[in-house]
Amino acid sequence: MVRRTIDASDVESPARLAELLGEHSYLADEGLATVAFLALRMGRPLLLEGEAGVGKTELARTLAAVLEAPLIRLQCYEGLDASQALYDWDFARQLLHLKAAEAAGITDAARLEGEVYDRRFLIARPLLKAIETQPAVLLIDEVDRADVEFEAILLEVLSDFAVSVPELGTIRAARPPVVVLTSNRTREVHDALKRRCLYHWLEHPSFEREVAILRRRLPECSRILAEQVAGAAGRLREADLIKPPGVAETLDWTEALLALGARELNPDVAAATLGALLKHREDHETVAGNGFFGGRRG
Amino acid sequence: MAAAADGPPDGGVPDEASRTGRAPGGESRRERAPGEASRRARAPDRVPSGAGPGDLVAVMTGFARTLRAAGVPADHERTQSMLRALAHLDASRPGDVYWAGRFTLCASADDLPRYDRVFRAYFGGLRAGRTTPPAITVTRHTTVLSGAPGGGDEAPALAATASAVEVLRTRDVAAMTAPELAEAHRLLALMRVGRRQRRSRRFRAARRGRLDGRATIRETLRRGGETAGLRYRAHRTRPRRVVLLVDVSGSMSPYADTLLRLAHALVRSEPRATEVFSAGTRLTRITAELRHRDPSTAMSAVFRAIPDWSGGTRLGEELRRFLARGDAGGAIVVIASDGWERGDASLLGAQMARLSRTAHRVIWVNPHKGQQGYQPLTAGMRAALPYVDDFVAGHSLAAFEELAGLLGGGNA
Numbered sequence: 001m002v003r004r005t006i007d008a009s010d011v012e013s014p015a016r017l018a019e020l021l022g023e024h025s026y027l028a029d030e031g032l033a034t035v036a037f038l039a040l041r042m043g044r045p046l047l048l049e050g051e052a053g054v055g056k057t058e059l060a061r062t063l064a065a066v067l068e069a070p071l072i073r074l075q076c077y078e079g080l081d082a083s084q085a086l087y088d089w090d091f092a093r094q095l096l097h098l099k100a101a102e103a104a105g106i107t108d109a110a111r112l113e114g115e116v117y118d119r120r121f122l123i124a125r126p127l128l129k130a131i132e133t134q135p136a137v138l139l140i141d142e143v144d145r146a147d148v149e150f151e152a153i154l155l156e157v158l159s160d161f162a163v164s165v166p167e168l169g170t171i172r173a174a175r176p177p178v179v180v181l182t183s184n185r186t187r188e189v190h191d192a193l194k195r196r197c198l199y200h201w202l203e204h205p206s207f208e209r210e211v212a213i214l215r216r217r218l219p220e221c222s223r224i225l226a227e228q229v230a231g232a233a234g235r236l237r238e239a240d241l242i243k244p245p246g247v248a249e250t251l252d253w254t255e256a257l258l259a260l261g262a263r264e265l266n267p268d269v270a271a272a273t274l275g276a277l278l279k280h281r282e283d284h285e286t287v288a289g290n291g292f293f294g295g296r297r298g
Numbered sequence: 299m300a301a302a303a304d305g306p307p308d309g310g311v312p313d314e315a316s317r318t319g320r321a322p323g324g325e326s327r328r329e330r331a332p333g334e335a336s337r338r339a340r341a342p343d344r345v346p347s348g349a350g351p352g353d354l355v356a357v358m359t360g361f362a363r364t365l366r367a368a369g370v371p372a373d374h375e376r377t378q379s380m381l382r383a384l385a386h387l388d389a390s391r392p393g394d395v396y397w398a399g400r401f402t403l404c405a406s407a408d409d410l411p412r413y414d415r416v417f418r419a420y421f422g423g424l425r426a427g428r429t430t431p432p433a434i435t436v437t438r439h440t441t442v443l444s445g446a447p448g449g450g451d452e453a454p455a456l457a458a459t460a461s462a463v464e465v466l467r468t469r470d471v472a473a474m475t476a477p478e479l480a481e482a483h484r485l486l487a488l489m490r491v492g493r494r495q496r497r498s499r500r501f502r503a504a505r506r507g508r509l510d511g512r513a514t515i516r517e518t519l520r521r522g523g524e525t526a527g528l529r530y531r532a533h534r535t536r537p538r539r540v541v542l543l544v545d546v547s548g549s550m551s552p553y554a555d556t557l558l559r560l561a562h563a564l565v566r567s568e569p570r571a572t573e574v575f576s577a578g579t580r581l582t583r584i585t586a587e588l589r590h591r592d593p594s595t596a597m598s599a600v601f602r603a604i605p606d607w608s609g610g611t612r613l614g615e616e617l618r619r620f621l622a623r624g625d626a627g628g629a630i631v632v633i634a635s636d637g638w639e640r641g642d643a644s645l646l647g648a649q650m651a652r653l654s655r656t657a658h659r660v661i662w663v664n665p666h667k668g669q670q671g672y673q674p675l676t677a678g679m680r681a682a683l684p685y686v687d688d689f690v691a692g693h694s695l696a697a698f699e700e701l702a703g704l705l706g707g708g709n710a
Binding site for chain 2: 037094101107186
């Protein structure tokens with residue numbers, strides 16, 4: 001498909017953005033299309049919260065595809081610090097360089113310092129990489145897993161889109177990246193960081209939307225099967241499971257059903273493929289014990 | 299779409315905006331049936347269509363003020379963000395107004411039901427008055443004295459001599475008179491609890507540990523390129539997270555108030571590493587309410603936030619919900635309950651087993667344990683005990699100090 005590169009400012013309305021996302025098989029509802037549109041327009045980071053599997057990370061991926069920009073991903077975890085998120089010096093190569101200088105008898109400290117703190121010895125981690133890349137989509141995944149100190153670093157970067165390296169100076173983004181943060185809400189993200197962002201709570205898709213997603217992603221899936229799967233998924237999300245299935249799980253499940261040649265959902269084929277949908281033993285027991293898919297019990 | 303109790307107004311607001319029962323803080327359950335039609339937009343009466351820009355600002359700031367009164371953090375800065383967002387959308391469309399406000403004025407999923415309610419009231423042609431949440435009448439054993447009547451700092455009726463304090467320390471909260479209880483709460487408010495440390499992944503300079511490349515290069519340059527003198531770094535320590543679950547069901551009512559004040563003291567001591575939930579019949583996160591400096595303010599915020607005072611306990615169900623949130627990992631989890639489980643004790647046992655596998659440490663605080671000849675006889679308590687690391691009393695200030703000792707000091 002030949003198309004000129006899309007710039008964030010070319011997207012004129014939320015509806016148009018929804019169309020573009022749809023071209024990449026991501027079906028966004030009005031709320032999500034609107035908040036993503038505002039994020040592009042206002043240059044503000046987007047904070048998406050919601051249960052696992054509602055499509056938070058996928059949105060960042062699809063935005064990158066729409067804008068034809070690389071997706072730069074920072075996966076957060078406890079203890080993530082500046083040297084893994086921002087930049088780090090390549091200590092080994094610096095030391096080699098100094099060794100070589102020592103062998104050559106160079107002792108001019110100022111010169112050595114200038115040489116050793118050169119950009120080529122700096123390793124760009126995701127945040128710096130996103131600032132040095134235009135255009136870019138920066139995905140900061142599961143920000144709630146990082147610790148509070150890291151949020152301070154993040155806040156600084158997301159406020160100025162600049163990284164200060166003491167030995168080198170400040171590296172500033174010519175054009176700020178599109179930023180998507182996701183959180184599974186295992187803890188509250190700090191208020192100051194939330195203020196920088198547009199906040200959106202993502203729900204599981206409605207029945208119609210889920211049917212549409214299944215048919216879009218898996219063209220060989222019949223309407224009847226898609227409706228049965230989406231209906232079952234909707235019921236399971238109300239059933240108080242440990243891990244309610246997300247869209248990713250219903251897609252996996254449908255693929256499994258299709259692989260078995262199922263045209264419709266029945267208790268036997270559901271039981272045989274349940275592992276693609278539910279990932280906790282307790283949830284299997286809950287569903288089996290309830291005769292959830294009709295037919296025989298457990 | 300099906301009737302969503304907390305849905306936004308009948309007007310231009312997409313059906314996805316309705317709360318499902320799964321959203322934390324959302325309370326309505328949505329039923330989804332195949333083939334539901336989505337609700338058609340009908341513009342509410344008061345959307346500022348055709349209003350001048352000045353009017354729009356006035357209408358929207360009024361909306362933000364109403365939200366603030368309802369407890370949504372819609373302050374000035376957020377209101378400015380909303381107006382900026384609206385400039386990129388169509389302010390005559392109720393849906394756009396709804397989303398622009400929701401993305402900027404709300405800070406968490408807990409705000410959404412309130413936001414939806416206020417939006418409906420404000421733009422739905424209803425009188426936009428003070429929308430304070432309905433008061434919940436709480437019948438409790440004791441009256442909370444927030445300062446003596448008729449003045450702040452009058453000396454309390456109880457002479458707080460050292461020996462009186464000593465008597466108070468060991469006394470069962472449930473047996474205290476109102477002034478004694480007020481005094482005990484005053485002492486609790488002054489309590490500052492230390493916290494166990496865990497090894498952080500961050501580093502500081504150290505004499506021994508791992509090689510610190512950056513510092514080594516610095517040192518080498520300082521010596522004019524002479525490669526000598528390696529520098530090292532070691533891990534810092536950080537306070538370990540504590541998650542407190544306070545059972546506020548009927549059988550716990552003599553103690554719930556005091557335990558919540560203890561929770562307040564814990565949150566005030568380590569605000570960034572403490573989470574508190576009320577347990578009863580529905581798990582409710584009350585950390586934000588407990589961050590208020592003043593204990594009385596915090597308590598009234600908590601009373602408003604807890605939907606189910608004095609119900610029956612379904613601790614197994616609630617633990618399951620708590621574990622699904624994923625808050626327990628690596629934390630010290632403290633459960634304050636008498637273990638009087640109305641639900642299935644074997645479910646409670648199974649959830650406790652899961653908890654003991656994810657939490658760093660599990661502490662159970664039972665107010666009855668302080669009584670003479672206490673035996674853990676309730677089925678719930680018996681099912682839970684095999685998975686508890688520390689089983690402590692929770693009926694007096696002295697017992698709370700023992701608990702504080704378990705949370706504080708040492709490396710964990």
